[in-house]
Amino acid sequence: MTDPIFFEHLRELAKQQKSPVAAPGQPGSIKKQEGFFRRSMTISLIGHGAFLFFFVVGPMIASLLGVSMDYSDRFEKKELKNAIRVDLVGLPSLTLEQLQDVDPTLDVGAPPPDETKAAEEAAAASETAKQIVLEESQKAEQKAKADAAADAKKKSDDAQKKKLADLRASLRVEQRRKELASELKAGTGEGREALSGNILSQGYSITGDVAEDADIFRGHLQAHIRKVWNVPGWMNASNLSARVLMKIGPTGKLLSVGFIKKSGNEEFDRYVAQAARDAEPYPPPPSTLQRQLMEQGLEWGFPQ
Amino acid sequence: MGVPTMKHKFLATGLSLFVVVSTAFAQETATTGAAAVTEASDPNRIYIPVGDPNLKKVLISIEPTTGGGTLANSFYATLTADLEFTDFFELLPPSKMPVAKGGLVAGSFRFEPYRAMGVEFLIKSGVSMNAGKPQAELRLYDVARGVQILGRLYPLVGTVKDPGRELAHYSGNDVIESLTGEPGIFRTRILMSCGLKKKEIYVMDFDGQNITQLTRDGNFALSPSWAPDGKRLLFTSYREWGTKGALNPNLYLYDMSLHQRSVLSAAKGLNTGGSFHPTQNKIAYTFSQNGKPEIYILDLGSKTRYPITKTMFFSVEPDWSPSGSQVVFSSSKTGRPHIWVANADGSNAKRLTFAGEYNSSPNWSPKGDRIVFSGQENRGNNFNIFMIDPSGSNLVRLTSDSHSNENPTFSPDGRFLAYSSNENGSYQIKVTTARGGRNKTLSPKSLGPCKQPAWSPRL
Numbered sequence: 001m002t003d004p005i006f007f008e009h010l011r012e013l014a015k016q017q018k019s020p021v022a023a024p025g026q027p028g029s030i031k032k033q034e035g036f037f038r039r040s041m042t043i044s045l046i047g048h049g050a051f052l053f054f055f056v057v058g059p060m061i062a063s064l065l066g067v068s069m070d071y072s073d074r075f076e077k078k079e080l081k082n083a084i085r086v087d088l089v090g091l092p093s094l095t096l097e098q099l100q101d102v103d104p105t106l107d108v109g110a111p112p113p114d115e116t117k118a119a120e121e122a123a124a125a126s127e128t129a130k131q132i133v134l135e136e137s138q139k140a141e142q143k144a145k146a147d148a149a150a151d152a153k154k155k156s157d158d159a160q161k162k163k164l165a166d167l168r169a170s171l172r173v174e175q176r177r178k179e180l181a182s183e184l185k186a187g188t189g190e191g192r193e194a195l196s197g198n199i200l201s202q203g204y205s206i207t208g209d210v211a212e213d214a215d216i217f218r219g220h221l222q223a224h225i226r227k228v229w230n231v232p233g234w235m236n237a238s239n240l241s242a243r244v245l246m247k248i249g250p251t252g253k254l255l256s257v258g259f260i261k262k263s264g265n266e267e268f269d270r271y272v273a274q275a276a277r278d279a280e281p282y283p284p285p286p287s288t289l290q291r292q293l294m295e296q297g298l299e300w301g302f303p304q
Numbered sequence: 305m306g307v308p309t310m311k312h313k314f315l316a317t318g319l320s321l322f323v324v325v326s327t328a329f330a331q332e333t334a335t336t337g338a339a340a341v342t343e344a345s346d347p348n349r350i351y352i353p354v355g356d357p358n359l360k361k362v363l364i365s366i367e368p369t370t371g372g373g374t375l376a377n378s379f380y381a382t383l384t385a386d387l388e389f390t391d392f393f394e395l396l397p398p399s400k401m402p403v404a405k406g407g408l409v410a411g412s413f414r415f416e417p418y419r420a421m422g423v424e425f426l427i428k429s430g431v432s433m434n435a436g437k438p439q440a441e442l443r444l445y446d447v448a449r450g451v452q453i454l455g456r457l458y459p460l461v462g463t464v465k466d467p468g469r470e471l472a473h474y475s476g477n478d479v480i481e482s483l484t485g486e487p488g489i490f491r492t493r494i495l496m497s498c499g500l501k502k503k504e505i506y507v508m509d510f511d512g513q514n515i516t517q518l519t520r521d522g523n524f525a526l527s528p529s530w531a532p533d534g535k536r537l538l539f540t541s542y543r544e545w546g547t548k549g550a551l552n553p554n555l556y557l558y559d560m561s562l563h564q565r566s567v568l569s570a571a572k573g574l575n576t577g578g579s580f581h582p583t584q585n586k587i588a589y590t591f592s593q594n595g596k597p598e599i600y601i602l603d604l605g606s607k608t609r610y611p612i613t614k615t616m617f618f619s620v621e622p623d624w625s626p627s628g629s630q631v632v633f634s635s636s637k638t639g640r641p642h643i644w645v646a647n648a649d650g651s652n653a654k655r656l657t658f659a660g661e662y663n664s665s666p667n668w669s670p671k672g673d674r675i676v677f678s679g680q681e682n683r684g685n686n687f688n689i690f691m692i693d694p695s696g697s698n699l700v701r702l703t704s705d706s707h708s709n710e711n712p713t714f715s716p717d718g719r720f721l722a723y724s725s726n727e728n729g730s731y732q733i734k735v736t737t738a739r740g741g742r743n744k745t746l747s748p749k750s751l752g753p754c755k756q757p758a759w760s761p762r763l
Contacts, residue, residue, distance in 0.1 A: 091660045091681050091690060092701040097741045099700075214350060222352050230360035233392045233737075234484035234719075237357055243345060260345050270448075271357070289350075298350040303357065 213286045220283045221298075228278035229302070231271045240268045241304055244276055247297040250290045252282040260299060272302045359739075364425040365396040365418060370408070371431035375438050378468025379431050383442075386476035386490045389511060390719070391737050392483075396423055408443050410452050418447045427479065431468065434459065440471040444479050454482040469513075489715050491763050494722050495528035495537060496733050496747060498754040505539050505558075506754070510715070512733075512746030518558065523551060527756050531580045534763045535560055538568070538578035538587060555589055569602060569609070577621050578602075581628050588612075588622035588631055599633050599650070612650025613637075619644070625668050625694070632656075632666040632675050632694070643677050645694055656696045661685065665711045668694070669718045674738070676702070676712040676721060689723060691738075702740035713759045714738065722746065722757040733757045 231237050240263040247255040257276045262269050285293045292298075366387065369380040387393050400421065406412030408428040418426055426445040431438060437460055444454035456478060464470045473490040480488030492510045495518075497503045505525045508515040519525040523542040530537055537558050542551040554570040555578050569575040573592035580587050591600040591609065597618040602609040612631070613619035619635035628648065635644045638655065643666045646653040657663045662680040664687075669675065675694055678687040686708040692699045703709045705727065712723040719738050724731045728745070731753040736743040747754040 091679050091688075092699060093704070095701045095704045095740045096691075097739065098704070218350065218352050222354060225354055226358070229354050229357045231357040232362045232483075233359040233390075234480075235359075245349075275354075275357075292350070296346070296349055298352060299345060301351065301353040303355050304353045 210288045213288045217283070217286055217289060224283055225275060225279040225300070229275040231268065235268065235271075237268060237303075240265050242269055242272045242302045244272060244300040244302065245297050246276060246300060247295070248282050248285060248293045250284060250294065252280075252284045254280045254282065255294065256297070263302075275302070276300070361394040362392060362424050363396060363422055364393045364427065365401055365421075365423045366427045367401065367429070368398065369429045369431055369440075373431075375431045375468045378466055379429065379440055379472045380468075382469040382472035383427070383429065383476050385511065386472060386488065387479065389490075390480065390488070391742065392480075393425075396421065408441060410443075410445065410450075415445070415447050415450045423447050425483070429475070431471070437461075438467040438471065440468075440475060442475040442479070444482055454478055486717055487762065489717050489720070489762065492716055493760045493763065494713075494733065494746065495530065495539075495756075495758040495760070496724075496754045497526045497528060497539075497756045498747065498751040500730075500752040505537070506747075506751065507560075508733075508746065510735075510759075512748075515747070515751070518560070524553070526553070527577050529579055529758045530760050531557075532582050532761060534761045537758075538580065538589075540576040540578070543570075568604070573597075579623050579631075582624055582626055583628050588624060588633075590620045590622070592618075599631065601648075612646065612648075613653070621665050623666055623668050624648075626670055626672040630694070632668050634664040634666060634677070643675065643692070645675075654696065656692055656694070657690075657699070659699065660690075662687075663690075667713050669714045669738075670716050671718050674714075674718070676714060676738075678708075678710040678712060678723070689721065689740075702736070702738075709734075711756045713757050715759050716762050720759075722759050724755040724757060726753075731755050 241261075242263040243260040244257060245260050246257045249255050254276070257273070259269070259272075263272070364387065366380070366384055369376040369383070384395065388395060402417035402421075405414070408430055415426075424447055426447050427442065428445070429440060429442040431440045433439070439457060439459040441457050442454070443452055445451065446453050456475070458471045458474050460467050460471055473488075476490045477488035480486070480490075489510055493507050494510060495505060495507050498506050502522055503524045503526060504517055504521065505519040505528045506515055506517050518537075519539070519541065521541045521543065525539055525541040528537050528539040537560065538555065539558060540553045540555055542553050544551060552570065552572060553574055553576050555568045555575040556565045557568050558565045568578070568587070569589065569591060571591065571593075573595060574590055574597050576590050578587045578589040585604045587602050587604065588599055589602060590597045591602075591611075592598070593611075596615075597620050598611045598615065599613040599619045599622045600609045600611050613633070613635060615635050615637045617636035618641075619633050619637070622631045622633040624631055630645055630647055631650075632643060632645050634641050636642075637644065637653070641662050641664055642658070642660075643656040643663050644653055645656055656675065657677070657679070660679040660681055661683050663677050664679075666675050666677040673693065674691050676689060676691045679690045680687050686706060687710045688704060689702040689709045689712050690699060691702055702712075702721070705725075707725060707727045709723050709725045710731075712721045714721060715738075720735055721738055722733055722735045725734045725743075725745075726732075727734075728749070730749065732745050732749065733747040733754050734743045734745050
């Protein structure tokens with residue numbers, strides 16, 4: 001309250017006011033005022049100039065030099081961090097139960113690892129044809145995959161899948177053509193028969209649609225088995241997972257089922273097996289996938 | 305109470321004439337339909353992740369209890385109600401049960417008719433008198449595998465009002481343990497504060513039966529909570545303070561077996577919301593020195609208290625983590641009341657909730673993995689029940705009602721929640737599963753509005 005410096009300051013002010021100041025209207029005072037005006041103008045001009053230089057000319061020079069003076073990005077980020085008022089966040093609107101009732105998006109995970117059409121057809125072909133097709137198609141596909149993957153990253157998922165599939169398909173078709181040509185040249189009856197019987201017809205049928213078929217069918221299958229994928233309410237299944245191999249016939253009949261990996265919990269595994277059984281009959285696979293599902297089968301992750 | 309509280313206790317007394325617990329799970333895999341691990345994974349195959357399983361109710365057939373009389377009726381009715389309470393089971397209606405042939409023992413009946421109906425578990429039970437004392441026998445069978453997974457004789461010790469109910473609770477707890485690995489909660493009780501103009505502390509069984517009034521203070525008796533021993537409780541009661549006759553909320557400790565109370569904290573201001581430390585002889589509670597409520601620790605041995613919070617407005621409703629190393633409470637530290645967690649000494653205070661207008665009455669789950677609380681979305685809204693991890697993640701909603709649901713409290717197995725709800729006009733105690741969903745009302749309207757339920761430990 002009784003700050004000595006403060007009082008000192010007050011006294012100083014009082015002195016200044018008492019000091020003789022030229023009264024307005026006297027010649028000395030006008031001169032003084034003109035001097036003051038000039039000084040003020042000078043300071044003002046220099047100030048404005050500096051201001052203009054800093055904000056207009058400065059950035060121009062900076063941009064010429066290639067130095068970025070746009071810090072808005074940095075400021076914004078910093079401000080945002082401090083400015084988020086988390087109070088504005090709402091409490092969840094759906095109950096846990098309602099959330100579980102929501103139909104899961106039929107997300108079938110990563111794009112199909114490989115249609116393996118080539119491998120499948122080759123299996124039916126002669127031994128030699130099989131070797132060649134397998135090796136070459138794998139190489140070609142790897143390359144295609146790498147190229148496509150690099151590209152497709154930037155594009156939407158759908159575009160990516162489609163492009164990949166088309167690329168693969170065209171490569172495979174090309175592959176088949178070459179194979180056929182060489183086989184025909186060689187004139188091996190076996191090879192010709194196998195090629196004309198399997199590879200040719202199927203080879204030409206491979207298009208991006210097969211990949212799409214697979215995606216759609218996977219969605220159907222997943223939705224289908226989810227309905228019967230049940231465990232008792234007391235089971236804490238959050239840390240358990242099993243993997244099952246299944247072969248399905250063209251009519252949706254379950255041909256075989258077996259564990260690739262068990263969960264380690266006997267009860268859980270029983271309910272996995274139960275779900276696989278209870279889901280029969282399965283939706284009939286599209287013609288493009290029938291062979292694969294019958295011979296190679298498909299893998300189920302319970303739950304992943 | 306009637307029956308010995310520990311399994312090993314009655315084993316030791318030799319009262320178990322035959323204990324036929326079959327822990328030998330048969331190696332039978334024929335019924336599973338899936339062979340052993342034979343196949344290898346192949347990245348070229350079509351792969352489908354199924355996603356998380358649905359939680360389904362298991363079909364169980366509880367055969368009528370043999371032995372006849374009120375004992376059998378009471379046993380059967382209680383066992384059925386207990387198992388139905390859990391929400392784990394779908395009970396096969398008696399009219400659909402296969403005609404009972406044979407006795408309780410495996411081999412004297414056939415599993416096939418049950419299998420054909422999709423029954424997964426079968427319970428057979430009987431009651432009898434042994435030297436003038438009631439006893440019950442219960443056997444639980446896994447129908448698919450055709451094996452007994454529980455078989456035990458339950459003798460009644462002492463006298464109770466309803467021996468059939470008592471014996472059914474014991475055997476029901478064992479059935480749940482056999483299936484889930486953790487005993488049931490059929491012998492737990494719930495404290496509550498009831499009354500319209502004057503509130504008193506009451507206690508009832510987990511299913512709303514056997515309501516007993518504990519206090520007759522004639523004013524406001526509030527915020528009851530259990531000591532870890534299940535025999536004592538803390539509560540707050542408005543009692544006269546000083547000579548002026550003003551009422552002051554004091555904190556009391558009540559011994560249920562001795563029916564005696566002692567004052568723990570009666571300083572002027574709030575002395576409320578007591579919570580026993582799980583292992584040490586101390587409590588956390590709300591005390592308002594200079595009119596500002598803060599969380600205090602009261603050492604019951606040395607009778608000293610010290611604050612662990614320092615807030616602008618208030619910090620209230622403390623509840624210990626199961627280990628006793630942390631406290632959860634609601635605090636207006638940052639303006640609106642939110643849920644906070646701090647170490648036992650108040651250090652490391654961390655805000656858990658950021659959403660909502662008013663979050664209060666947190667309760668820590670018995671396993672320590674979840675915290676349940678009541679939250680108000682917007683000013684003037686009703687309250688609903690939410691759950692969050694102690695880390696502050698996984699906030700989920702459990703109720704979505706236009707009425708208020710408040711003061712949630714976990715059952716000792718963490719599977720159920722009791723809370724107060726004004727769905728039917730005035731507040732009543734309700735129970736639901738810790739996943740939300742179906743609820744049932746426990747306290748009758750005749751008690752007046754009931755709030756602040758507190759679920760006991762296993763008794």
